[in-house]
Amino acid sequence: MTSILQDCSVIHNELEEFENDVMLGLSAIHKNISSKYLYDAIGSDLFNQITRHPDYYLTRCEIEIINDNKEKFSNIIKQEPFNLVELGPGEGVKSKILIEQFLNDSLSFTYMPIDISKKYLTHLLSKLKDSYPHLNAESVNSDFLQGLTWIKEHSKKRNIVLFLGSSIGNFNSLQAKEFFYHLRESLNPGDYVLIGFDLCKDPEILINAYNDKDKITSEFNYNLLARMNRELNANFNIEKFRHYPVYNVYNSEMESYLISLEPQVVYIGNLKRSFVFHEIEPIHIEISHKYRLLEIEQFAANAGFNIVNNYMDKKNYFVDSLWQVQ
Numbered sequence: 001m002t003s004i005l006q007d008c009s010v011i012h013n014e015l016e017e018f019e020n021d022v023m024l025g026l027s028a029i030h031k032n033i034s035s036k037y038l039y040d041a042i043g044s045d046l047f048n049q050i051t052r053h054p055d056y057y058l059t060r061c062e063i064e065i066i067n068d069n070k071e072k073f074s075n076i077i078k079q080e081p082f083n084l085v086e087l088g089p090g091e092g093v094k095s096k097i098l099i100e101q102f103l104n105d106s107l108s109f110t111y112m113p114i115d116i117s118k119k120y121l122t123h124l125l126s127k128l129k130d131s132y133p134h135l136n137a138e139s140v141n142s143d144f145l146q147g148l149t150w151i152k153e154h155s156k157k158r159n160i161v162l163f164l165g166s167s168i169g170n171f172n173s174l175q176a177k178e179f180f181y182h183l184r185e186s187l188n189p190g191d192y193v194l195i196g197f198d199l200c201k202d203p204e205i206l207i208n209a210y211n212d213k214d215k216i217t218s219e220f221n222y223n224l225l226a227r228m229n230r231e232l233n234a235n236f237n238i239e240k241f242r243h244y245p246v247y248n249v250y251n252s253e254m255e256s257y258l259i260s261l262e263p264q265v266v267y268i269g270n271l272k273r274s275f276v277f278h279e280i281e282p283i284h285i286e287i288s289h290k291y292r293l294l295e296i297e298q299f300a301a302n303a304g305f306n307i308v309n310n311y312m313d314k315k316n317y318f319v320d321s322l323w324q325v326q
């Protein structure tokens with residue numbers, strides 16, 4: 001296997017960015033912290049546990065979709081050599097199914113995961129190397145759009161971009177619209193993208209998925225407070241906060257909050273500042289948008305993609321939508 005790590009990341013001070021974002025977010029009238037800070041090493045490990053939990057149906061549904069349609073995907077893209085680009089591969093469970101199919105069908109491709117974490121990429125590549133010694137792989141250490149631009153500048157091959165897991169759901173509608181526009185800009189006519197969208201469904205199923213009975217999702221969110229204690233010298237007493245997920249039926253969004261169970265003052269050493277929390281005051285942590293097919297069609301059309309097909313699981317909980325650049 002050839003495995004190359006391209007470093008395209010802009011040098012930035014992660015700690016400083018975290019400090020600035022926490023300062024801004026906790027000073028706002030409606031306190032908030034970006035969900036991107038959930039994913040330190042401990043948070044990423046907890047998230048991987050969530051994806052395997054029976055209450056979190058999303059991963060299971062998407063694995064079913066990919067398994068049921070892998071031959072079709074292979075047939076659609078088999079004509080010419082391509083880059084199989086994956087945005088935020090995580091553990092790579094879903095992409096491995098496709099990689100295996102494409103290798104068995106003797107397709108000519110290079111697997112190119114793009115991720116902001118170099119450590120994650122190195123680990124993923126070494127695992128892939130063990131499983132598939134003949135796989136060509138070149139990981140790109142960068143944010144998604146920057147990484148895609150790098151690929152556009154360095155490769156003339158067709159791109160097949162995977163953006164799985166309903167990661168798009170963690171963007172609000174405006175961010176998603178802008179993301180698809182930039183995605184389109186960073187690709188060439190004929191390139192494909194396969195995007196995972198979680199669909200609207202019974203709110204009870206959603207609430208269970210974001211509040212699993214084994215409390216892994218609560219732990220995942222509490223880790224954000226623990227992370228601020230570890231990295232920003234804060235003194236959050238985690239027992240005085242509660243994970244509170246709600247489904248907003250108007251926006252079709254799961255919203256996750258950490259609510260302060262009592263009036264309290266928290267000091268953050270690195271910011272040299274105290275923050276006052278009222279009783280039941282929330283910190284907004286995350287949205288997970290749930291889609292309707294019409295909305296997906298509008299996103300694709302607005303950004304300049306044609307929908308090739310929508311692939312769904314048997315329960316119609318989740319869709320992997322295959323788009324092609326016009």
Ligand code: AVI
Nearest residue numbers: 050165166167169170217288
């Ligand atoms: C990463 N992302 C798609 C997950 C989601 O479903 O929004 C994050 C998550 N948060 C709580 N559970 C899972």
